[in-house]
Amino acid sequence: MNALNEPTTRNVAIELNNVTRKFISPKGESTVALRDFSMKIYEGDFCAIVGPTGCGKSTTLGMITGLSPPSSGTVTVFNQAVTKIDPNIGFVFQADAVFPWKSVIENVAIGPIFRGMDKQQAHDKAADWVRRVGLAGFEHHYPHQLSGGMRKRVALAQTFINGPKILLMDEPFSALDVQTRALMQDELLGLWSENKASVVFVTHDIEEAIALADRVVVLTKGPGRIKSSYDIHLPRPRDVSSARYSPEFIELSKQIWSDLKDEVQI
Numbered sequence: 001m002n003a004l005n006e007p008t009t010r011n012v013a014i015e016l017n018n019v020t021r022k023f024i025s026p027k028g029e030s031t032v033a034l035r036d037f038s039m040k041i042y043e044g045d046f047c048a049i050v051g052p053t054g055c056g057k058s059t060t061l062g063m064i065t066g067l068s069p070p071s072s073g074t075v076t077v078f079n080q081a082v083t084k085i086d087p088n089i090g091f092v093f094q095a096d097a098v099f100p101w102k103s104v105i106e107n108v109a110i111g112p113i114f115r116g117m118d119k120q121q122a123h124d125k126a127a128d129w130v131r132r133v134g135l136a137g138f139e140h141h142y143p144h145q146l147s148g149g150m151r152k153r154v155a156l157a158q159t160f161i162n163g164p165k166i167l168l169m170d171e172p173f174s175a176l177d178v179q180t181r182a183l184m185q186d187e188l189l190g191l192w193s194e195n196k197a198s199v200v201f202v203t204h205d206i207e208e209a210i211a212l213a214d215r216v217v218v219l220t221k222g223p224g225r226i227k228s229s230y231d232i233h234l235p236r237p238r239d240v241s242s243a244r245y246s247p248e249f250i251e252l253s254k255q256i257w258s259d260l261k262d263e264v265q266i
């Protein structure tokens with residue numbers, strides 16, 4: 001282990017090295033979202049990022065996707081510089097990314113069809129994923145006929161069907177009520193335990209971060225730097241609702257909140 005609790009012997013899945021990302025407004029004003037920022041995510045790790053609003057969490061994900069290149073510094077995924085959108089990367093964001101005019105099964109089959117799979121085969125595969133996320137019987141429903149939690153299940157199936165090696169999640173469950181959120185967190189952990197993607201999960205919810213992750217990284221206020229990093233040794237498989245009552249969980253929540261509160265004072 002080094003000073004940031006990073007394991008040193010495992011393969012690195014994602015590396016941001018000395019990255020700076022500036023945005024220039026149409027009026028020519030410059031915002032530095034991240035400056036000289038470095039971070040590693042290890043293969044198969046579930047890493048959660050917490051930090052105050054505007055510290056650069058979404059910007060970090062944008063650079064890993066290849067959609068928003070850094071102004072300077074390098075971003076690599078499995079040791080390859082990120083130069084375009086990588087089909088090995090899956091995303092789940094806060095807003096639903098489902099197509100309203102397509103049924104559940106059509107939405108889930110999009111990825112494989114886009115990647116060249118025969119339509120019938122893609123639909124068969126999608127039917128299996130629809131069942132796996134608990135939506136059997138809703139294959140031919142349209143998104144507006146589903147609850148928010150059900151639409152998130154579609155989004156998870158849409159993502160996991162492609163077998164992503166990297167999964168980027170930006171507050172994916174923040175619009176859900178508390179109970180649905182806990183169900184979706186368990187659902188995500190179940191799917192991830194089979195897929196073992198390297199995950200970067202951005203959230204404002206410290207408890208969500210601890211319940212899900214192997215490592216929680218706390219960022220400072222913007223432009224964000226890594227303030228602290230915590231290895232989470234709660235046993236897996238985890239049941240997110242009961243994990244919250246363990247003394248270790250409570251202690252971690254206190255420590256992370258103490259780190260964060262200096263950064264969010266207004």
Ligand SMILES: Nc1ncnc2c1ncn2[C@@H]1O[C@H](COP(=O)(O)OP(=O)(O)OP(=O)(O)O)[C@@H](O)[C@H]1O
Nearest residue numbers: 023024031033052053054055056057058059060222
């Ligand atoms: N496209 C853009 N143009 C101009 N400024 C931007 C753009 N995207 C982000 N920023 C700025 O960069 C900084 C970091 O934004 P970012 O969205 O990464 O923060 P965040 O930590 O994800 O915030 P939140 O927790 O509120 O979602 C902010 O000051 C934001 O205003």
